[in-house]
Amino acid sequence: MGEYLRIQEMLREGESYAGLILGKNGEPDYHLVLMPDEAVDVSWPAATEWAARREGLLPNRRELALLFANQREQFERVWYWSSEQHETRAQLVWGQNFASGIQTVYGRPFRGHARAVRRLNGV
Template sequence: MSDTRDIRSTLGEGEHYAGLILGKEGEPDYHLVLMNGEVVQAGWAAATGWARELGGALPSRRELSLLFANVKEQFEREWYWSREPQAGHPHLVWGQNFASGIQTVYGRAFRGHARAVRRVPVE
């Protein structure tokens, strides 16, 4: 299912195809799908649990950049959680501002927005 047309045909209601993420250091490439729904005013742990309940995950920093570039209109002009803690500071987690495009870190207790993604391997 490596063809973009094939991926688009599998999108669920309210899902959006965000694009292709190229693998790094031998990891496989994959397609990124933005899942339906959003959580607001949630700390990182709650946002992570919410995404998992949907059958997805919070996006990585790279994925947030792709989402900002390709499906920005699907986001509020707010700050969104990633799944990535800051290296050396596990109490801080990266996220992205969808008004400015800036990525920065906040404490896990900060109440931000979250969207879930799913990853479809390139075959």
């Protein structure tokens, strides 16, 4: 319970704790924080810039799955960008539909929504 209280104290106004992302391939675990507000009707480059201006990041695919599981009520039932480009087709980027939970790829010019996250390491 002490760790959860420390995390709650680290949240900024309007942020919410999304959960723990387990490290893979020797990477450390970290806690995911959903930042307030969202960008609407933005291409992937614009979404990436928007998140950076907020001092955050677009969530990766694992983080989007956690957000769908734990913070779905914080999202509209539409499609949101991730930070991950397709492995073999760099013009495509992954995202998640918050109505169905499906993850799929779209071209960078597609107009979607975006949310920013922060990662808390070593809490």
